[in-house]
Amino acid sequence: MPGKRLKESDALQDYLDPKPYLGYEFEKNMSECKFPEEIASDIRRRCIEFVIELVTQLRQRLPENFKVLQSISSLSESECLKPVKNDILDLAKLFVNNAEILTRIDFQRRKLHTIQWIQTSDTIGLWAEIVSYRDATGENPFKELSDLAITKLSLPHSNADVERVFSQMGIVKSKLRNRLAITSLNAVLTIKYGLRRHGKSCHNYKLPESVLRKIGSLEAYQTSSESPQPSTSTQSPIEGDPREIIEWDLADLQ
Structure with a gap:
């Protein structure tokens, strides 16, 4: 019909x-x-x-949460700057349970179009501008709304994004590096994707002076009192007879 x-x-x-x-x-x-x-x-x-x-x-083939993905479009620059907007509260309730914060988000979104923004042709650019916006009092009048938007937009919206991360994790955490802790793995992946976002790689990125000064010093290895545990349940002979360590390494090289 x-x-x-x-x-x-x-x-x-x-x-x-x-x-x-x-x-x-x-x-x-x-x-x-x-x-x-x-x-x-x-x-x-x-x-x-x-x-x-x-x-x-x-x-x-639609995912079970496709309505959530559909509601993400309400954060686009074309929807946000309309005088008459679609309801965003159903989307906000998935992450926010506080009624006071939900009220702020609702009011902030209703007056979002009253500000003359510069980045009006790009969703990410617009929300980056909203996050850094300050009024005469030095505060961000759209803080709760911008926090929600950044949280939503930073989520992986397709299986391909997640599969790429798992693929990179498999490269970093190989059989020889099976004892790599979660914190170390997370740090390596963060660096890899951070360089990619800036269009850099390991051979052309210039380290800050503050980081260079820490290299070779104890300051670079200072961690919390609780040392991270390995992320695998497989017990390997890391501690004990050095000959056992050599045998473990040789077995992994085969």
Whole structure:
């Protein structure tokens, strides 16, 4: 039915137009080919069935939290700067339970378009500007809203993002480095992705002077009193006879 707003659970077949319009190019080719009525009807029917099957399979591939991903669009620069905005509270409730903070987020979003922003063509740039914005009192009047937006936008929104991280983790935490602690693994991955965000690599990044001064000193190795534990449950002979350590290393090299 034209104009009918369907839910995800609705069967598409129950709302089909009896004679759906399949587009200008399709109708033009059908009229030029001058097929017999029976063949033309069969072609049209098969095209409709193909589209229905395509929509059905696309629905099956949607993640369970697709409504959350759909609501992320309310944080885009085009939606945020509209005078009339969609409700964001359902999205905010997933991360915020405090009614007072939810009220602030609602009011802050309603007056977001009253400020003349510079970065109005890029979502990330706009929210970076909102985060750094300060009023006459030196405070950010959009703090709660910007915190929510940065939290949402920093989440991995596809399986590909997560798979890439796991792939990099497998490269860093190899069999020879199976005792690598979680804190060390997290630090290595943070550095790798941080360099990538800045368009740098390990051979052209210039370390700050403060970091260079720490190299070779005890200050570079100062940690908390509780030392991190290895992230694997496999017990390897790290402590004990040095010959056992050599045998463990040689076994991993094979």
